Amino acid sequence: MGRADERRARQRGGHRAAPRRGRSQSTRAATASPSAPAGGKPPKGRIRRLFTWKKILGTFFGLVLLVIGAFVVLYMTIDIPAGNATAQMQSNIYKYSDGTVLARTGELNRESVDLAQVPKDVQHTFVAAENKTFYSDSGVDLKGTARGILNTLEGHGTQGGSTITQQYVKNYYLDQNQTVSRKLKELVISLKLDRQKSKDYILAGYINTSYYGRGAYGIQAAAQAYYRKDAKDLTVQEGAYLAALLQAPNQYDWALATDTGKKLAVARWNYVLDNMVKQHWLDPGKRQAMTFETPKAPKAAPGMKGETGYLVDAANSALYKQLVSQGDAASLGDAEALVKKGGWTITLNIDRKKQTQLERAVKEQLTSKLDAKQRSVDGDVQPGAASVDPTTGKVLAMYGGTDYFKHFTNNATRRDYQPASTFKPVILAAALDGGATTQDGRAITPNTIYDGTSGRQVVSGGAKVGFGPPNEDDQNYGPITVQTAMNQSVNSVFAQMGVDVGMDKVMATAGKLGMDTKGMEAVPAQTLGSMGASPLEMAGIYATLDNHGKKVTPAIIKSAEHKDRTVNLPDPIGDQVISRTAADTVTSVLTGVVDDGTANTSVASNPERNGQQVAGKTGTSDNNKSAWFTGYTPGLVTSVGLFGESAKTHAQVPLTGATGLITSGGGRVNGGSYPALIWAAYTFGAMGDVSRFDLDTTQGAAVQPTYTPTAPSTPSNTPSKTPTSKPPTSTPPSQPPTSKPPTSTPPSQPPTSTPPTKPPTTPPTGGVTGNPLDPGGGQNFGQ
The missing domain is CATH 1.10.3810.10 (Biosynthetic peptidoglycan transglycosylase-like)
Structure with a gap:
């Protein structure tokens, strides 16, 4: 090899060029090489050379330089704009369902100060x-x-x-x-x-x-x-x-x-x-x-007087949640800022006529009778109500309080008071939907016999669970049917039924029907309605029952429009959450509360009823701090609540003695009094044509069993015998119900089921294993 060849060899690889081999040597070398891949593919070393560290690092730094370059361009092209927050503030327009303007809001509450x-x-x-x-x-x-x-x-x-x-x-x-x-x-x-x-x-x-x-x-x-x-x-x-x-x-x-x-x-x-x-x-x-100091209560904004402020706030709250749900805002705070910037046209489902009727009913039946100067307790009465269409889920009317300026909290949506016995239908719904039985294997139906002894200890698995709620006025009923127990709102019966069904199943059913059960314990005390709930929430639960078990989520917003975004509102009508038979049977039973039970005087006997079929339930909470009536016709569900709230401290206080009421109950304001009166005055004026329930049930309309239970002569450890005649089949009974809807004249006969004068000395057993009494749970009076 000459010098020129050597120099070229060094430039190529720093080594002398190998002497040329003959064809036979090349062939032998290729055959002997263990690393040569079959099929003529390139050796692995060539692939590795495509992804060297130098190339990877070069690519990385190239991308970094590209990002830096892009950022430099952005920095050069983007200037600090003129402030636009104030300029973009606009009014929001709120409308009734018919398009009539309810309110305009949007004046910016801001006053800048120097640092x-x-x-x-x-x-x-x-x-x-x-x-x-x-x-x-x-x-x-x-x-x-x-x-x-x-x-x-x-x-x-x-x-x-x-x-x-x-x-x-x-x-x-x-x-x-x-x-x-x-x-x-x-x-x-x-x-x-x-x-x-x-x-x-x-x-x-x-x-x-x-x-x-x-x-x-x-x-x-x-x-x-x-x-x-x-x-x-x-x-x-x-x-x-x-x-x-x-x-x-x-x-x-x-x-x-x-x-x-x-x-x-x-x-x-x-x-x-x-x-x-x-x-x-x-x-x-x-x-x-340093200690935390509670800030002062809020004041209402101008233009929000009367019920307007409650309606606007309820609509805004619903809109905030929807904006977060659909991803237009990361939090409720961000959503509120978007709405407060203005430019919205929000149409509510509120029916202007029904809203006026509800406000009039509350005034005529209650607030016109309150006199805080004469009776301090009258200043502590806070009414709230919500009315829902069970077929569409629309909130047709809402009563948040006497005046948004005077009481900021919306009584229709607040959840800090016990719904009391208005929760009892949920227990029955859970029993019927789940096919529950008593501990001795009897199916729980409206005709099942329970022990109505006041204070009777609830039994689970043959042992007492340490919970025995008294009935209203500590009244003993002895062995009675579930129907009568609902009519008279007997606490001891539903406490045992809750354990028989399983409190976890009861609370699960409550959640399916529409109650917010987050954080609630599945304990026997919940059978008394000791949790918190709002009138709007209870209206939704009863609307689901009225809608044959298909979920109804009350919706106050009809539409929300803005030039920069679209709001897609969910369908208020959801899936079937309990069976139609279970829902309709509960409705059937609740007609008995009106015709034969605790709402008879205020609702059934109302001269404006005109034969209208009604289902509903009363409720009075522990120490008379709240009183309820939630009821419905086939086309309208309304929940009315009265809440005892101190005008000075805003603490929960009793309603007892309000309006100067003096009764055998010691002045107690129960669900069958003012709440039921308000409900009847509003509903019978707003319901339209008289209608009847379309029920898919073997129960009929609050049909009483032919056998009327009596106290057993000999104490027994097992429940009283079941009725001798079975409930009617799907074929309508030949005899009409024992409790007909009254005409304008009050019924002359008392309820068909009169509580026995002597209760059994040994209560029947029943139930499944469950959690003992909730330490924080309260008792209620039952009605």
């Missing part, structure tokens, strides 16, 4: 709550922004953190839309704003544009809304609460918060103050001495 007018300690509460590095950072949180963009791309909404600067940019320069482009703009504008403006300028903008709930934008409006004072007079404790509110204005507002919400609000308040100590902005000794 110098806000105490330094209060300024620090916001920094401690939202962005501890605010005074030293560059205005952005790259990690949080990247997480937010990733969550947005994955459809999870914004779950990443943001700096105070970024939140101010979102509030004032951009909007609440959850898009990648908005997040990128937010990032660029925040960087530029931090370079061009002082930290005090940014902090002032942030606390003046943020939404604090109660319609308050900015710290000055919030200080007035929650503490009735100017921002300059806020204490550090009050500032910490306002700063905490920004995370969840609806959830943390003390006037609206659930027990869980209040705990979270206090925890957030503590978090803010503890962070201030860590940042050396608050003395540890002073922090230790």
Whole structure:
């Protein structure tokens, strides 16, 4: 090999070129090589050379440079826009179902203040709550922004953190839309704003544009809304609460918060103050001495007088939930901000005529009789009602209270009072739908005999469970049918029935029918309706029964229109949640409550009834703190509740003695009195033509068994004998029901089932194993 060949060999690989081999040598070498792949494929070394570390790193750095280049372009092309938050605020228009305007809202409740007018300690509460590095950072949180963009791309909404600067940019320069482009703009504008403006300028903008709930934008409006004072007079404790509110204005507002919400609000308040100590902005000794102070009750906004404010708030709440559900807002707070910006036309399902009729019924039957100056208890009476069409789910009328200006809480949607015996039909529905039996194997039907002895200890598996609720006025009924027990609202019967069915199954049925059972324990005390529920919620449950077991979710919004987004409202009518036979049998039984039971005087005997068939149930809670009547016709379901709420402290108090009522019950306001009277006055004026239930049941309409049970002569450990005649079959009975709907003249005969004068000395057994008495559960009077 010459020098030129050697030089070329070194350039190719640094080695001398191998001498050429003959054809036979090449063939032998190829045959002998163990690494040569079959079929003439390239060796693995060639594939590896395609993905070397140099190439991977080169690709990575190329992408990084590409992203940096794109960001530089964005930075060069995106300028800080003019603030548009105020300019975009518009009115919202609320309409009745017929298109008549109900209200216009949207005046912006904001008054900007200079940062110098806000105490330094209060300024620090916001920094401690939202962005501890605010005074030293560059205005952005790259990690949080990247997480937010990733969550947005994955459809999870914004779950990443943001700096105070970024939140101010979102509030004032951009909007609440959850898009990648908005997040990128937010990032660029925040960087530029931090370079061009002082930290005090940014902090002032942030606390003046943020939404604090109660319609308050900015710290000055919030200080007035929650503490009735100017921002300059806020204490550090009050500032910490306002700063905490920004995370969840609806959830943390003390006037609206659930027990869980209040705990979270206090925890957030503590978090803010503890962070201030860590940042050396608050003395540890002073922090230790600080206690949470409850903010003041809210005031109604102008133009929301009377029932209008309750209707608008209920519609807004439903819209917030739907915006979150369909992904237009990441939280209820974001949804509220979207709605408060205005531009909405919201049409309610409220029927203007029925709304007027409901308001008139409450006034004529109750509020016109209240005189707080003469009787202090009259000032503690809070009525609420909701009326629903069971075939469409539309909320046709709602009564939230005497005046939105005077009482902010909507009594139609509040869930802090016990529904009491209006829960009993749910127990029966669970029994019928699940084919439940007593412990000795007898099917639970309207004709099943139970022991109605007051205070009778509930039995499970042959052992007492430590729960024996008294009946109203401690009355003993002895062996009675389930039908009579429902008519007379006998606690001891339904306490045992709940255990027989299984309280887990009872609560599951309650959930299927429409009750919010989250956090509720499946314990025997729940048979007394010791949980919380609202009139709107109870109206939905009974509407599902009226709709033959097909789920009805009350809907207050008919439509919600906005130029920037579409709201798709769910169908209020859902799937079959219990069998038609079970639902219709409960309806049949509840006609007996009206014709032969606790609602007979107020409803059945009403001269306006005109033969209308009615089903319903009364309820009176522990210590007379609430009284209910929830009833229905084939086309209208209405739940009326009266709640004892102290006018001074807002604590739950008894209704006893309201309106000067003096009865054999000691002045007790029970479900068969004012709630039933209001229900009848409204329903018989609003129902239209007289109608009858179309029931798919062998029970008929509250037909009593031919056998009337009596007290056994000899005590027994087993239940009394079953009726000698079986319930009628699907063929209508030859005899009419023992309880006919009365005409305008009250019935002269008493109910067909008279409680026996002497109860059995030994109660029947029954039930399945269950949890013992709920320690927090209360008793109720049954009616």
